[in-house]
Each structure stands twice: as C-alpha cells, then as structure tokens.
Amino acid sequence: VSDRIETLVAQLGNVEVVTYARETECCGFGGTFAIKQPDISGAMVKDKTDALRATRATRVISQDCGCLMNIGGAFARQAGRLGECPEFQHIAEFLWERTA
Amino acid sequence: MNGANGFQRRVDEALHNGQMRRNFRTALTSIQAKREAQFSDDAQLQALREQVRAVRASALTQQAELLERLETRLTENGIRVHWAETADQANAIICAILEAAGASTVVKGKSMVSEETGLNHYLERRGIEVIESDLGEFIIQLAKEPPSHIVAPAIHKNRREIAELFRDAFPGIPYSEDIEQLTRNARLVLREKFAAADAGISGVNFAVAESGTLCLVENEGNGRLTTTAPRVHIAITGVEKVVENLSDVPPLLEILTKSATGQPLTTYVNMISRPRQPGELDGPQEVHLVLLDNGRSGIRSDDELLDTLLCIRCGACINYCPVYIQLGGHAYGTVYPGPIGIVLEPQRLGLEQAGALTSACTLCGACGEVCPVKIPLPRLINRLRAEAVQGVRGAVPLSGRRSLRKAREAGAWKLWCGLYTRPRLYRLFTLVVTRLRWLAPARLGGWTRYRIAPRPAERALRELACREGFRVE
Numbered sequence: 001v002s003d004r005i006e007t008l009v010a011q012l013g014n015v016e017v018v019t020y021a022r023e024t025e026c027c028g029f030g031g032t033f034a035i036k037q038p039d040i041s042g043a044m045v046k047d048k049t050d051a052l053r054a055t056r057a058t059r060v061i062s063q064d065c066g067c068l069m070n071i072g073g074a075f076a077r078q079a080g081r082l083g084e085c086p087e088f089q090h091i092a093e094f095l096w097e098r099t100a
Numbered sequence: 101m102n103g104a105n106g107f108q109r110r111v112d113e114a115l116h117n118g119q120m121r122r123n124f125r126t127a128l129t130s131i132q133a134k135r136e137a138q139f140s141d142d143a144q145l146q147a148l149r150e151q152v153r154a155v156r157a158s159a160l161t162q163q164a165e166l167l168e169r170l171e172t173r174l175t176e177n178g179i180r181v182h183w184a185e186t187a188d189q190a191n192a193i194i195c196a197i198l199e200a201a202g203a204s205t206v207v208k209g210k211s212m213v214s215e216e217t218g219l220n221h222y223l224e225r226r227g228i229e230v231i232e233s234d235l236g237e238f239i240i241q242l243a244k245e246p247p248s249h250i251v252a253p254a255i256h257k258n259r260r261e262i263a264e265l266f267r268d269a270f271p272g273i274p275y276s277e278d279i280e281q282l283t284r285n286a287r288l289v290l291r292e293k294f295a296a297a298d299a300g301i302s303g304v305n306f307a308v309a310e311s312g313t314l315c316l317v318e319n320e321g322n323g324r325l326t327t328t329a330p331r332v333h334i335a336i337t338g339v340e341k342v343v344e345n346l347s348d349v350p351p352l353l354e355i356l357t358k359s360a361t362g363q364p365l366t367t368y369v370n371m372i373s374r375p376r377q378p379g380e381l382d383g384p385q386e387v388h389l390v391l392l393d394n395g396r397s398g399i400r401s402d403d404e405l406l407d408t409l410l411c412i413r414c415g416a417c418i419n420y421c422p423v424y425i426q427l428g429g430h431a432y433g434t435v436y437p438g439p440i441g442i443v444l445e446p447q448r449l450g451l452e453q454a455g456a457l458t459s460a461c462t463l464c465g466a467c468g469e470v471c472p473v474k475i476p477l478p479r480l481i482n483r484l485r486a487e488a489v490q491g492v493r494g495a496v497p498l499s500g501r502r503s504l505r506k507a508r509e510a511g512a513w514k515l516w517c518g519l520y521t522r523p524r525l526y527r528l529f530t531l532v533v534t535r536l537r538w539l540a541p542a543r544l545g546g547w548t549r550y551r552i553a554p555r556p557a558e559r560a561l562r563e564l565a566c567r568e569g570f571r572v573e
Contacts, residue, residue: 026462039115042549045550
C-alpha cells in the first residue's frame with residue numbers, strides 16, 4: 001500500500017512528497033527484534049534517520065505505527081546532536097488533520 | 101562453534117567494524133541495482149518465478165527417482181557416482197579418489213557444499229595442497245577466513261585490504277590497488293597452479309537426470325579450467341540439486357544469474373557430461389560426482405520446511421536482508437548466512453546450535469519478495485522461532501526444539517495473550533495506562549540506547565472515537 005499512499009498524499013494541496021535513499025529498506029523495528037537485538041536494530045534505524053534527515057523534510061508520514069515509534073523515537077533521541085526533528089504522523093492523523 | 105552467546109559476541113564485533121560495514125553497504129547497493137535492472141518488467145519476473153518454482157518443486161517431489169536416473173545416465177557417460185550421507189563421508193570419498201589417483205595438488209572452483217563439509221581442512225591435514233581458484237575464494241583463502249557471502253565470498257573486503265593481502269602473500273609481485281592489476285596478478289599465480297594441479301574439485305549448480313549433465317556457471321573461466329585442465333575432476337553437490345530435464349535448465353539459469361549478480365548470463369556456462377574420450381585432446385581422464393545428503397533428507401519430512409530445499413543458492417535473499425547489510429556474513433558463524441542461513445542452519449545443525457540466528461530478523465519480508473523460487477523465508481523463520489521456544493504441534497520434532505524457551509518471556513506472552521483476548525479487561529488496561537501515563541519509565545533497556553521511550557497517549561483511540569460520536573462495540 002505504500003505506493004498508493006504516496007500517490008494519494010502527492011495529490012493534496014500544499015504537500016511536496018520527497019523521496020529518500022533506500023525507501024523500501026526495513027527501519028529495524030520488527031517487534032521483539034528491537035528488544036532482542038537492540039544494537040542491530042539501533043544500527044538499522046540510524047541508517048533510516050540519516051537517509052530521512054538528508055531530505056530536510058519537515059514531516060514523516062507512515063501507515064505503520066511500529067515504524068513511526070521506532071524512527072520517531074530515534075529522531076527524538078538524536079535531536080539536538082544531529083539537528084531538527086521532523087514531525088511524525090500516522091497517515092490517518094495527517095488526513096484527519098487536513099479534513100477537520 | 102555457535103550458541104546464543106557466540107552469536108551475540110560476533111554481532112557486537114561486526115557492528116563495531118565500520119570499514120567492513122561500509123564495504124557491505126557499497127557492494128550490496130550495487131548488486132541490488134544490477135538485479136533490479138534485469139527485472140524491470142515485474143509481470144515477466146513473476147511468471148518466471150512461478151515457472152522455476154514449479155520446476156524445482158517437481159524435482160523435489162520426484163527426487164529419489166531422479167537421483168537414480170541421474171546415477172544411471174552419469175555411469176553410462178563414464179562419470180563415477182558416489183553417495184555420502186555425512187560431511188565426513190564426503191570428505192573421505194574425495195580423499196580416497198585423490199589418493200588412488202596419486203594427486204597431491206588440487207585446484208578448486210567455488211563450492212558451498214565443500215564449505216559445509218570442511219573439505220579444504222580435511223585434505224590439507226592429509227598433506228594435499230588445495231588452491232581456491234575463484235578470485236573471491238582465492239582472496240579469503242589468503243586471509244584464512246571463511247566466505248562471508250555464498251556468491252561473493254570476499255565481499256567484505258575492499259580493494260586496499262585485498263592489495264595488502266596480495267603484498268604479504270606474493271612479495272615478488274609489485275604492489276597495486278588497481279582492480280584490473282590485482283586480477284591480473286591473481287591470474288598469474290593461478291595459471292601455474294592450474295597447469296600443475298593433479299585434480300580439480302568443483303561444485304554443481306544443477307544436475308540433469310535425463311541426460312546425466314552437470315551444469316556449472318561461473319564468470320572467471322576458473323571453473324572451466326578446474327573441470328578440464330587437471331587429469332581428475334571431482335564434482336560435489338547436495339542431493340537436492342537434481343532436476344529432471346535439460347529443458348529445465350534455461351529458465352533456471354536465467355533466474356539464477358539475474359538474481360545472483362544481475363547478469364543475463366554468466367561468462368561461462370559449463371555443461372559437463374563425460375570424461376575425455378579416446379582421440380580427444382583435452383578434458384579430465386576421470387570425472388566423479390559426490391552426492392551429499394548431510395541432513396537434507398531430514399528436512400524432507402516436513403511439508404512446510406521442505407521449501408528450504410528449493411533453494412538454488414543465488415544469494416538474493418542475502419543481498420536484500422537489512423540485517424545482513426548491517427552485520428555481514430561472518431557474524432552468523434555458519435556456512436550459510438542471511439535469511440537462507442537462518443532457515444537452513446538450524447535444521448542442519450539443530451536449534452541449540454543455530455536457533456539464536458532466528459532472532460536476527462525483523463520479518464520485513466524483503467527476502468521472500470526477491471527469492472527466485474518463492475521460498476516463504478519469513479514464514480519459515482517465524483516457524484523456526486516458534487519451534488525454538490515452544491515446538492509446533494503435529495510437526496516432526498526438530499533437534500533442539502524448545503531449547504531457547506525462557507520462563508519469563510513465555511509468561512509475558514501469556515499475559516499479553518490474556519489481555520488481548522478479553523475486550524473488557526483490555527479496555528480497563530488502556531484506561532489505567534492512559535491515566536497513569538506519567539508513570540511510564542523513561543529508560544527501557546536496549547530500546548532507549550537509540551531512541552526515547554514511547555509514552556502512552558492521553559486517551560485511547562476507542563475513547564476518542566466514542567467522544568466523536570462513533571458507535572463502538
């Protein structure tokens with residue numbers, strides 16, 4: 001569904017969808033994986049935040065709550081050290097906010 | 101060799117090796133791009149996957165009969181067939197063939213099955229010199245390391261590291277970091293070895309039953325030389341590599357090489373069907389095939405896990421695994437790394453030994469999507485996880501079943517299950533959690549090493565929906 005969400009969001013006004021490196025690569029959450037293999041998971045989410053940060057996007061939208069918690073949590077932890085933290089939103093929240 | 105502690109130690113080492121991680125990222129990004137360029141038409145790819153899966157599945161179903169036919173045809177063609185149940189038996193058979201032929205120097209083409217059996221060490225301990233002739237294998241033999249990838253064994257090394265290895269091993273050759281020059285230097289060393297070798301040992305990609313043909317793909321010509329220049333050629337392969345017809349080979353080769361290296365075809369395709377005939381000028385006088393089981397027949401007894409044996413060893417699952425990309429192959433500590441290793445090795449070695457590998461997966465699904473023979477790798481990894489902690493009812497018991505069970509973890513899941521299957525209790529739970537959100541801990545073990553701790557929302561989604569006037573059952 002990720003490509004359909006991209007198409008949908010791109011059709012909205014005032015939205016510029018930016019792509020980033022290795023979009024389809026897993027962010028490293030994986031449920032208990034993040035607890036059982038915290039260091040591998042940490043390395044994976046670091047690559048993900050680096051790739052997202054390079055786009056300078058102000059908002060990150062996803063349809064997966066696990067990814068959001070993982071990537072958003074990592075961004076927040078790195079904030080200050082590595083620069084601004086974009087806003088993280090579930091696609092439903094984002095659309096709700098725009099229609100409300 | 102393995103076990104959970106050994107695995108965690110190697111994970112730690114791998115994650116701290118920045119140079120190696122950069123090497124993997126660079127190499128795998130490039131391999132992924134090459135593969136994708138070959139499969140630009142998704143409909144065509146999916147049709148080819150279906151076709152190839154059917155070919156492999158049919159060969160597995162008829163395996164016993166096909167192996168018999170293969171033996172008959174090979175024998176008629178003058179190739180001697182040997183059966184090995186275990187790795188040690190395979191090594192002993194090969195050693196006996198070499199001794200009978202008076203062979204003391206052997207050149208080898210790439211063979212993961214010979215890695216399984218530890219053939220090089222076995223022969224070296226018995227005074228036989230073994231030289232790996234595949235460039236990647238040649239490099240790691242100099243470095244005294246095992247392969248870190250099943251197709252590209254030296255993928256973890258960059259050219260400077262390789263240049264330094266060559267400098268130490270061949271002081272007579274001028275130092276160079278130029279890839280072409282390094283390759284030329286290796287060729288120089290290897291040509292002499294090919295000319296002097298008494299025997300050649302190779303792997304096999306597919307063994308064709310109807311014609312008695314051994315099919316071997318490679319890019320460097322080292323496979324051609326290994327199987328034709330010395331007077332004895334010994335091929336070794338797993339019993340699952342048998343396919344029925346010659347007409348099965350073209351689609352298999354197409355999807356193998358495109359998936360593995362992003363090539364429409366490899367530079368060399370060897371179809372070996374007999375030893376040198378009277379009046380012919382070249383080719384080995386003796387050709388042998390060693391067919392190895394090494395635990396494969398045990399995998400056959402489970403309908404779901406049987407899919408493991410469809411594998412054609414292209415390495416695509418490895419190239420796309422986000423965990424492998426971070427760790428590289430050595431961290432796994434097994435012959436086969438990456439998703440196929442996580443599935444194959446616990447079945448081969450038992451769950452006590454290799455079950456810890458199942459934790460090195462996020463179940464992201466990338467491997468299953470690229471697998472050319474459609475092995476449901478994520479599902480099999482999940483199955484083996486379940487086997488490692490609780491066993492799976494009705495299944496043939498795997499060695500080391502329940503060996504990774506931890507009472508605390510099992511208890512936590514039981515609690516979770518109880519909560520999630522009782523709606524009222526769950527509602528009460530979310531009510532308490534949202535009201536007491538300020539009590540949520542700020543540190544959560546390994547999680548907060550890299551992230552902030554998640555905080556429960558102020559109100560549960562159900563509460564918000566009710567407030568907005570939605571009817572919620």
